[in-house]
Structure formats: C-alpha cells, structure tokens
Amino acid sequence: MTLSGVMQIGQEAVSGNSATITAVNPATGERLEPVYSGGSKTEVERACELADAAYGTYRETSLEERAVFLETVAAEIESIGDDLIERAMAETGLPRVRLEGERGRTCGQLRLFASVVRAGEWLDVRLDPALPERQPLPRVDLRQRHIPLGPVAVFGASNFPLAFSVAGGDTASALAAGCPVVVKGHSAHPGTSELVGRAVQTAVKACDLPEGVFSLLFGSGREIGQALVADPRIQAVGFTGSRAGGTALLATAQARPQPIPVYAEMSSINPVFLLPEALKTRGKAIAEGFVASLTMGAGQFCTNPGLVIGVKGEALDAFLAVAGDAVQKSAAQTMLTPGIHGAYQDGVGRLAGHAKVREVARGQAGEGPYECQAGLFAAAASDFLADDALQAEVFGASALVIECADGVEMQRVAESLEGQLTATLQMDDGDLDAARALLPTLELKAGRVLANGWPTGVEVCHAMVHGGPFPATSDSRTTSVGSAAIHRFLRPVCYQSLPQELLPEALKDGNPWGMSRLVNGKRKG
Amino acid sequence: MTLSGVMQIGQEAVSGNSATITAVNPATGERLEPVYSGGSKTEVERACELADAAYGTYRETSLEERAVFLETVAAEIESIGDDLIERAMAETGLPRVRLEGERGRTCGQLRLFASVVRAGEWLDVRLDPALPERQPLPRVDLRQRHIPLGPVAVFGASNFPLAFSVAGGDTASALAAGCPVVVKGHSAHPGTSELVGRAVQTAVKACDLPEGVFSLLFGSGREIGQALVADPRIQAVGFTGSRAGGTALLATAQARPQPIPVYAEMSSINPVFLLPEALKTRGKAIAEGFVASLTMGAGQFCTNPGLVIGVKGEALDAFLAVAGDAVQKSAAQTMLTPGIHGAYQDGVGRLAGHAKVREVARGQAGEGPYECQAGLFAAAASDFLADDALQAEVFGASALVIECADGVEMQRVAESLEGQLTATLQMDDGDLDAARALLPTLELKAGRVLANGWPTGVEVCHAMVHGGPFPATSDSRTTSVGSAAIHRFLRPVCYQSLPQELLPEALKDGNPWGMSRLVNGKRKG
Helix, strand or coil, X not given: CCCCCCEEECCEEECCCEEEEEEECCCCCCEEEEEEEECCHHHHHHHHHHHHHHHHHHCCXXXXXXXXXXXXXXXXXXHHCHHHHHHHHHHHCCCHHHHHHHHHHHHHHHHHHHHHHHHCHHHCCEEEXXXXXXXXXXXXXXXXXXXXXXXXXXXXXXXXXXXXXXXXHXXXXXXXXXXXXXXXXXXXXXXXXXXXXXXXXXXXXXXXXXXXXXXXXXXXXXXXXXXXXXXXXXXXEEEECCHHHHHHHHHHHHHCCCCCCEEEECCCCCEEEECHHXXXXXXXXXXXXXXXXXXXXXXXXXXXXXXXXXXXXXXXXXXXXXXXXXXXXXXXEECCCHHHHHHHHHHHHHHHCCCCEEEEEECCCCCCCCEEXXXXXXXXXXXXXXXXXXXXXXXXXXXXXXXXXXXXXXXHHHHHCCCEEEXXXXXXXXXXXXXXXXXXXXXXXXXXXXXXXXXXXXXXXXXXXXXXXXXXXXCCCCCCCCHHHHHHHEEEEEEECCCHHHCCHHHCCCCCCCCCEEECCEEEC | CCCCCCXXXXXXXXXXXXXXXXXXXXXXCCEEEEEEEECCXXXXXXXXXXXXXXXXXXXXXXXXXXXXXHHHHHHHHHHHCHHHHHHHHHHHCCCHHHHHHHHHHHHHHHHHHHHHHHHCHHHCCEEECCECCCCCCCECCEEEEEEECCCEEEECCCCXXXXXXXXXXXXXXXXXXXXXXXXXXXXXXXXXXXXXXXXXXXXXXXXXXXXXXXXXXXXXXXXXXXXXXXXXXXXXXXXXXXXXXXXXXXXXXXXXXXXXXXXXXXXXXXXXXXXXXXXXXXXHHXXXXXXXXXXXXXXXXXXXXXXXXXXXXXXXXXXXXXXXXXXXXXXXXXXXXXXXXXXXXXHHHHHHCCCCEEEEEECCCCCCCCEECCEEEEEEHHHHHHCHHHHCCCXXXXXXEEEECCHHHHHHHHHHCCCEXXXXXXXXXXXXXXXXXXXXXXXXXXXXXXXXXXXXXXXCCCCCCCCCCCCCECCCCCCCCCHHHHHHHEEEEEEECXXXXXXXXXXXXXXXXXXXXXXXXXXXX
16 A cells, blocks of 8 residues: 555645654664655644534434444454554564554454444433422423533554554544544654554545544644644543653643643553562562563553562562563563654663662663663662652663562552552462552552553453553543543533423433433433 | 631631631621631641541441431531521521522432432442453453542532532532542631531531541632642542632642642523524513523522523514513612622623613612622624623623524524533424524533523432533533532542452442442443
C-alpha cells in the first residue's frame, strides 16, 4: 500500500504547510519515506468544523449502526494486512509478534466496544414515572439517558502504535459513545497512523456516516495539539504520554472560556511490594518474573514495574542477586524513538549519579543507535522518603529497589507514593496480615491492585481500571482501557414530561430498545 | 435550643479568632445573636486532619451502617423541631411553609441516599473471572468496585438554607459515597447551620463513627474556603453559588500539586421556548404559570426562568400583556441577604438601562429594606444575539423576553445560549415539528429538558439531572440533585487475582452482599 504523506480531514486528503515530520527507524537511524507535511490551525479548524457538523447525525445513530461501524473499522484494519505490521516495525523497532498481538488487541477492542454499544448499559436509562396522586405534591414524569459530549480530540501515543494510537482505546471508546474524533497522530509513526486512519476513513464511507466522524492530523511541535484542545468545538480530550505533555494540555483545556475534561494518562512507577514470606519462599522466581516484566518491550509500558519495595535482609539480598544477574544478562533492545532513548539515558544517568542510589546491575549494551541497556538500582527507604525526585518515572527498563528497615517503613513508603496506575503485592498465605495492612493504602494510591502477577499486560475487559490518582492520570474517576472507558465521553440529560413522540427511543414507554433500566431506583431487565 | 456561635470540629466546639459573622434578618435589617467567630487555617487544618483520620474507617462501614447513619441525621434534624424553622425564617426571610417543605425535602433526601447506599448500584461491581484456558493467553481474575474519593469540602448555599446547605444534597451524597465532609457554612445563616451541624454531630456520635466524619467551619471572606479547597487531604469539592465564587474555587483546585474535582453549580437563566401553537391557544395560561414560577421565592432559584423566547406577533404581545400585568401585581418579597438584594438591584438596573431592552413591567415596591420588586423586560432577538451580556444571570425575579422574527431566529437564539441547568418547551400537538427541531440543540445546552412545566421545582429522584454544561456547572458529567449525585465522589478500583480473604465483601465469590453485578459484561441480579 502506497503512503501519501498527507492528513485526512473527513474524506479528503490534505497536505499541510507547516514543519514536516519524517519517521525514523530507531533500529537503524534510517529516515523513512514519505515526508509528512504538518498541519496548522487551518486544518484544525476544518477538522473540528466537520466533526461538529457530523456530531448531530452520528450521536443519534442506532446502537446497531454504531456497533457495525466499529466492527467495520476493525475489519478494515485487518484488511491492510502485512503492510501495516511492516510499517509499524520499521517506525517503532517493535518486533513482529508484538505488533501482531497489538493489532489483535486493537481490533478486539473495537469489537468489544461494538458489543458494549449494543448492550446499552452506557445509556444508564433511568425512569421515574409520574405520580399524579402523590401528596403533598404530585411527581412529574422524569427520564434520563446519557448523551455523547461532542467532538473529541485524541492524541496518539508512541508506545502502542496501534492500541493507543489512531484507532486505539481512546478513539474506540469515544466513537462508541457517539463522539466524532479528531486524532493528532504521533510523529513517531506517521505511516502506521496513515494506514489506520485510512481504514477508519473507509469504514466511515462504507457505513454511510458523515465524513466528519473522523479526521487525522499531523504536526510537529505543540502548536497543532494546543490549537485542537483550544478549539471551542472540541468537548473532551484523550491523551497518553508524558506528564509534561499531559499537564500542558490540561492547562489549555482549563483556560478555555468553556473548560473541558482532559483524560490524560501520564506517569506511573507501579510499585511492587515483596512481602516477607513470599520473598523468603520464592524470591528467585519472583526476581525472574520481575525482570521479565521490567525488560519486556524495553520497559516502554505505562505499567512497567519501576519500583520494588522489600525489607532489608538475606532474602532481599538474594532477590537482588538473582534480579541483578537477570538484568545483566538482558539483551539491549531498540527503543521507540531517539527522544525516548535520550530521556531514558538521562533518567538512568540521574539514578546512577545519585549519591544515595547504588547501581545493582546494567544490561547488555546495544549496537544500534537507540538501544535500551536495562538498569537496576537500589536505595534505602529513608533516602527514598527524603527525596521526591526518586519517584520520577524513567520510561524504559529501569527499576529502583527500596530497602526498608521493617514492615512499618514499608508502610511509610507506600503512604509516600504519588498516584499510580497499579500497585502489586507479591505474597504468600503467611503474608495475609501484612497484605491486609497495606491494602487500604494501595487502593488509595492506584487504579489497579494486583497480587502475585505483574502489572504489564492490561486486559481489555469490563472490570479493568487503567487509571488512578494524579499524576497517573488527570482524572482518577475514569479508566482508559476496558468497557468503562466509554463513560468518559458521556453526560446525563433528564427529560421531564416530554411527549412520547419526542422522547429518545431508549426512553420510550414499552422499552423499544429492550434496555436494562432503573425504574424508581430498581433495576429492570 | 441555645446557639453557641462556635464551629464544630469533629465532636469539639471550637471558637475561631478571625473576623466575626453576624446574621441579619433581611425582613427587618435586625442583627441576630449570637455572633459567630470565624475560623482560620488552623481550624481548616484540624478539620481536614480529623476527616482524613476518619476516612479509613468510614469508607469501609457496611452498607447498613452507613444507611442507618444517614437516617439518623434525618431524625436528628427533625428532632430539632420548630427552633430550626424559626431560626431559618429569621435568617433568610423565607416563609414558614417553604422552610417546612425544605426540611421535608432535606430529610427525604438523606433517606433516599440511605436507600441508595443499601441498594449498592453505586459500587458498580464488575467481575471478569479468570479464563486459564484462553488462547493465546489466559485471562487473570479481575474485579472492580468503586471507592470514595476521600474527604470532601462542601460549601453551603444561601438560597436553600437546609436542602443545599450543611446537610443538603452535597453532604448527603458525599456521606453516602463514604466520604467524610467538612462544611464551610454560609455566612447568611450561621444559626441554622449550627443547629443542623449539631444534628449531624449527634448522629456521628450515636452511630459510633469516628468524629472526623463531619465538621462545620465558619469564616467571612474567602480565606477559609480557599484554604479548605487547597488542603491536600480534601479530595473533592461541592459548591452551589455564584459564577465568580465557583470559578475561583475551581482555579484553586486546579492549581494544587494534585488537582481535584470541583462540582460547582453556578449560573443558569433557564430558557423557556414558547412554541407558536401553544402560545396562540393558551398564551394567557402560560403567562400566568410563567409569572408564578418567576416570582416564587422572590425568584431565588438556580432554575428560575430568566429567559423567554417567542416569535414576535399578536400572540406574543398578548402573552406579554398578561405576564406584564401579573408581574405588576406581584407583591414585593424579602430577599435572602442584603448582598443578594444589592446584586439583584444592579442586575435589574443594567437591564432597565440597556439601550436595546425595554421594561415591560415591574412588580410592587416593598417596604422592607431588602425586597425584590419583580422585573419583566423584552428585547429583539437580533439585539440579544449581538450582546452576550444579556445572557448574564440576574439572581432573583427578573426575566427577559426575546422577540424573534421567526422560528429560524428562535433556533439561532437557542444555539447562542451558554450552558444551562434547564430548557423548557411550551408546546401543543401542533408544535411537535418545531419542538423536534429545537430538541437536539436544547439537549446540548441543558442538563434537563422540560415540556409544559416550569423549571422551578427540582424533584429528588433517580432520573433527575440538576447539572448541565458550563457555566451552569463546572462538570456537565454530573448532577447535584438526585441519587446519581453519589457518583461525583467515587472512583473505580480494579482488583487482580486477589485472594478471597483480601477482596472487599462486595466482590467476593458467592456475592455475600447480594449486589447487582456485571459479570463478563452481562448484568446479574
């Protein structure tokens, strides 16, 4: 499939006039054709105008129409075939098997949202029928449903070029909610973005939807992203990326005459607590599992385990020895972009140069230009507690092991943590009391609490929470993975005494859509 | 019951050292004893510290314990008896029947939330059981529930001294969610606040809950409110009041190292659309209903109908004549505070002095110092569309009638509106097409859409939305009235592979709490 190097505004191919973007193969440093011309405010304006025009029609599509559209997007992505995988490999340095898996996840996610749309729980239908005889005052007829917020801006992430990018979780959940989407493609994988964008564009046409349901813009620097978030037609923002990037978008969104919600998934070091019995009994296996999770995908996951907390002693020393050995043997891996590699080098350098941190092990050095040489470091809990900078995320395969004097200090470390996406307990039956003591703190710090697993690997399902208190995300009340992600793009509307002819189908007498409804506060159907 | 003029921090009575607050009887201008000593940062610190300490225990109370607590608060408020009504009358100028009704609403609201707590829908329990045999990868066990955000700051509103104040909707829904509450009492009714605060305090003790579950602070000026919102232990804010006040709190909340959600219900002019058939057929009855809604409670409701839109012509002229006559005959009513009266006078003065606005009628002048003399004004739609200032809320019985050239201009007026709490259609069968054309716009502008009723009178039920796009509220995804208000104070947590012993009761195998659960995305029970 030939790449054209242009943006997609509705059904149109549009060439920009701003600074160009050229993808780089991070494995070789080679620049990849074609050159993408970046857009400007003009293209933002046009995409938002079309999105706004599409919103009225799109938001009132039937559940079946919308579900079929999401399924069509999935089918169109699959029909690109191997071209998509090869381009993504070249742009990201990620291996084939990982990208094939990610494509499966992306299409599975679109199909999950199709089923969520059909089930209609997201409409949160509530009926409080009129009570004309009620004393002292009658009650009028009141019905509620949720409606989509309006056009949504989505920022593609670099580390999941398919699952968190053009047709990733943010786009899928916003489209499922009934919101048109304007994507700002990530500059690290414009070719992959173009291919997926064209698949969505084709699906829009095949499903006879208004063209503004989807647009894809490119732009280097922050101009186009800031313009997108500031556009009065945009009503919500989905973002996965750095803390600096997320907070900048948040500031723009809050400074608008009409502030809008920003769902930014930003920064997490995903603490893992090694409880004493587990550490003593199976420290070696835990250390091996830990390093496998740490180094997977060069550690370029939001849920990478970057902090390990244990009680100082023989068992922890043994853990460190095994983990250090595994890290030392770990092969270098190509990182996603030169920028990420540079930031990783800086972060690891800061740890290595920190007076209170000791280097436990470094992985194998690489031969390519942008390879991640894994790092394992250690520090005393008292030093960790004294320096907030040691909580800064190092994006990539780098972890810090915190040595506590005892369980009390471990609890203190837990309490000192910023908000996280995940918190993990490595525990055995003998650790139940210790786990019970930590759990209330971990619930307050993280969106997901795990026992005896690793935080990498985020299941796309109904119970998933990929979210958490600030700075893990900008809105702890939400998740960006799983079916509940749809709620980010909805708001409730109440209809009082509306004639049947005017009521939305989901709210009409006789329940024509066969929805589960809350009637007088009791669930029906 | 003797008033003591002090704050309540947990179970302690605390006297402040900052500027004092003295309630004024707005009917007479008389200053009411006792003088309340305002608190400072010291008291904010202490209340937040206690709230934080109480949070761990309170958030894990059983559904039954928490429901009984809410019911006990209601019973304690009722047991104050007539002292509460008399003090509230003196502090607000509101009539007895209104305050008795409001007390009923307040206690009914607490009991509704008790039933909501027991039903447990708010926990949003989701289970995705492990699929060890799944290919290509097994699925781990994932379960989700919602947990309370943490201590909540609530700002009492002046216009509902019971239902939106110390133990009003924000407090009731936050306590129902499991959040301790620190109230900043409104300076207009400190005596009413003290009485209700003591009732909550007594209920906390009677239910053997940690004292920090509830505190009540006073303070003149903004210092104490800003300190409360800035306190790191506060995790969410409920506010009903002015746009200036709400946006100031929002700015403080967003500037924190960890930003928090603010639920501010601020400003709405509640447009009423007079559709042609209804206007022609029953314009007189509509005019009478309108003026009754407009002047009820001196117009001091968030949902007061401050904007009426019709098509210029005989029928609208007849409406204006009847409405003008009714306004002119309307008796003056005491307003809540000297400050509200002053702002009302300014707002009405701005309309009266506006070059493009004509005065249709003014109500009877009052004899007391702070009485509301209702105002009805009219302007051409073209002038309204040209001047955003005509959308500013005038809190009190004042309305502006917009004369449109035709239905197209009426649509344009609808599209020009800022976010609203409500939008109303006065319509007959012959207006169905016109209503259908307006409805999509109204849904985007308002949290509640009504037909043939009046927006004043907000039912406390499950389907209610008392919310809407900015500036009606700071978060259109929520409601501050009705059972769904509880969702403002919750966030999801996912538990992965946790042993049964560590899982919260609501998530355990066998469903010990008998909750409605979403299992693999399908509703069970």
